[in-house]
Amino acid sequence: MLIPCPHCGPREVSEFTYIGDATKVRPAPDASADAWSDFVHARRNPRGRHAEHWQHTAGCRAIVRVTRDTVTHAVYGASLAGPWGEGEAR
Amino acid sequence: MSGHRLAAGGSGIDRTTPVRFSFAGKSLTGYAGDTLASALLANGVEIVARSFKYHRPRGVVSAGPEEPNALVSLGVGARSEPNTRATMVPLHDGLVAGGQNAWPSLRHDLMAVNGLAGGLIGAGFYYKTFIGGPRGTWTRFFEPMIRRAAGMGEAPTEPDPDRYESAHHFCDVLVIGGGPAGLMAAKAAAEAGARVLIADERDGFGGALRHERAAIDGRPAPHFAAALAAELATRGVQILPRTTVYGQYDGAFGAVERVVDGSNDPGPLPRQRHWTIRPREVILAAGAIERPIVFASNDRPGVMLADAMRAYVNQYGVAPGRRVAIFTTHDGAYRTVRDLAAAGVTVAAIIDARPDVPHAAKAVAEAAGAELLAGATVAAVGGGKRVETIVTTDGRRIAADALGVSAGFMPTLHLTAQLGGKPEWDAALSAFRPGALPTHWHVAGAVDGTFGTGEALASGARAGAAALTALGLAVPDTTLPETDDDLLADRPAPLFHVPGKGKAFVDMQHDVTAKDIALARDEGFEAVEHLKRYTTLGMATDQGKTSNLNGLALMAAHLSRPIPDVGTTRYRPPYTPVAIGALAGETTGAHLRPVRRTPMHDWHIANGAEMVAAGAYLRPRAYLRPGESVTTAYVREATAVREAVGLVDVSTLGKIEVAGPDAAAFLDRIYVNAWGKLPVGKARYGVMLREDGFVFDDGTTWRLAEHRYLMTTTTQNAAKVLAHLDYLLATAWPELRVHVTSVSEAYATMAVAGPLARATLAAVVDGIDLAADAFPMMAIRTGRIGAADVRIARLSFSGENAYEVFCGAHHGLGVWETILAAGAPHGIQPYGTEALGALRIEKGHVAGGELDGRTTLHDLGLEKLAAAKPFVGSVLMNRPALCAPERLRLVGLRADGNAPIRTGAHLVGPSGRSEGHVTASTYSPVLGAQIALALLANGPARHGERLVAADPVRGGETPVIVTPYRHVDPEGSRLHG
């Protein structure tokens, strides 16, 4: 698997660390325990296209949002996480 | 002894170079170019192995990677390797090989009694007989017994002395298989300027051409292939012989190159090299595997695949017997008839299942002087330990000492199906061929159902052109070599099984019989994946290369359904077994990960330190003086800290600089305590939680300037904390103007602790007033020690007055030695992690044992730290179950007696149940007692209670008294020094 790091170009997956589901939306600080529990524990684990956060640990250390097929492991693209990312591929 | 070396011939061997080897204790001779299998056949060795379950005698079946029978142990000692396919082992001088699964010898195997009781060991035998028996009988009794009886070869017990490498490769075109199709495809691609890699699992290129007698471009086929491979090398094609492309993973292919084959000493070379290959286009030209036919006693030594016989005759100059019979359903097998006859071997009979044998085949039979029995099938072979007679279904008995069998060829499509591709049934081939191909894939040659040499060359050229087109490169004109194609393996009659009396083997390596397939059907295991698991069909090391299709066909016949409806089992990588060593490559032993050393590492070693791993670091456990044990050393060191002064290297702590106008706001969100009011020049202890509310890490954070903080983390969590901060800044709070940077290795760090710490530093520090009121607790000052700039914080982990000294890493050793010299008059002693642990346990400070990812603030007595503000984990830490009093909570323990308390021991009360466990323990020099920290249910309410710290694994029960976790100086008066 090669992940196209927006800073470094296509790099081997072994340079990256998996973080988790990028589709979860962080609740407000004062949200309920249920909302926080959902954010921390509940995962949809979809079959097919999915958005995930990875960190380019052995490279530029950027947190990247990777769209990937969980069945074929085909990588469709990667953008910087947060507001710096371009063309958020969902 | 009917296998023998022919007087002449053998395109692949060098008769001028004899090679001595031994098999099963016997000294034998072969020739350079032989495989172990061809040399054994040449020496008349018939029984090369005993079968897995019934211990039946087995001989060589194939001449290639699909071999199910001829599995031998190769080499001796640490280099010995079980389950090696004799057909794939190039012969070399001094090779030592032995049979497997036999006791006391291959010819007289006493375990063969399993064969007599064979009726009892049918499919599902293990499941029915043993699983679900009385608890433990399987693992304690039956499983070891069956293993011994079954035998799978023996792995060496010594460490592997050889080296393995890994390589990465990128190319435009990967060609898998170096037969006529693969070579032509590589040629076409290379001529157009593409970057090409071609791999073949054999020790030379040519595939089927290596045992072909026909000429290509007027040259013998093996010469043509070798010359073409050499030409490719000169064109810059990466040529990898002895390399099996075994699997496809996420856009990359895994391949293993056997750099030095066999069991000899590789010297400076690696034994194997693992390749990760990332091609843009893939051409699969992996050929095809001949399919045997299932009939009674089809496992007798002497029954072989027909085309394998041809390979032995043509390539190795070895005849499989003196009177050979052929059992087939297609014209292709007549090539074997032709070549046997040409080599002077008598072809006794051809049993052809087709009532109407085409004219061309008939002509071959006639020319060979072989009797042709059209419309006949083989019901059984006679003979005890080898083929003596062939019995046809209509009762004819034919004297023969070998039988070549062929029901056509099955495309080697495994790689196309590993990622879920569905093979398609081809009725004309009576075999599956690759279904819809993944993008960037092309197939050529026999794997595409193209069997003639000329057709294979053309097919390869076409695949090469298709790959070039996909790459956007111009396709060069290619002239195809001249061939004189003969018979084709066209339209074999679909024959899979000849019913008859006696064991008829489907999967020879796992001893799965036709009867087992019937039994699986009768017991309802009809689905193909169930059939596989119930009978273990195709689950041996050969993964059913020659047997899966026959098994499916038998099941289909039982169910009266077409074969494609029954389907195939999933093709899984690896295509052939891969050694774990090859996958590990260089990352073994000391190379597994780099060792991190602090700037004072060498000093520690030179001064008697016994080192211990702490994360990737090595840290001193204690500095041993002559005659001292670790215990006496750490007691001395800890006593020095309590009574005088000590120095400890804490450079392993994680250090993260947090900078930016919003740094304080950021710290407020990640730590449970508040940071806004921390003035510049002060440090504060902080605890951070995970999102789920459990304690993550702790440490002090120093405010160096208005917008600049230095965070310290535990040694273990340094990398995790940094990633946690990176993630939160990128995703949760991108609006915060904060940057975090690891500076762990930029600084050497040491702590000077003890009542004489101030006096020690006062002698060497310039530019800092160390007076207690001028340099209060938690304050940070900058100054100099010798030539080095230092930053000093007055912080204590030991409970004594203490200072943490930071300096540039390259000054670490100098500062360390300067402080030691300054402390010498005060009796300063360097101390290690054991003394550090003893001191912190005495003080009840939490560390790794307590921060185990399962504890909360409330569990650790730290709940008062939490400020009234939102922070990571602030909502979830308040979940009711996480605040329940019965949770395991931090307490101290004091042994009632002198016996040590074991870390990890369980705390047991009158209930007899575990009510908690010991997280850290030590002998406390200052208390003169064995003490510990522990997590105990409802702990804070149980001070004074008597329990037992029980360690049934290592032995020992220590009576203990529950105490507060601060064992020493609970008021903290010693800090003020």
Ligand SMILES: [Zn+2]
């Ligand atoms: Zn990067």
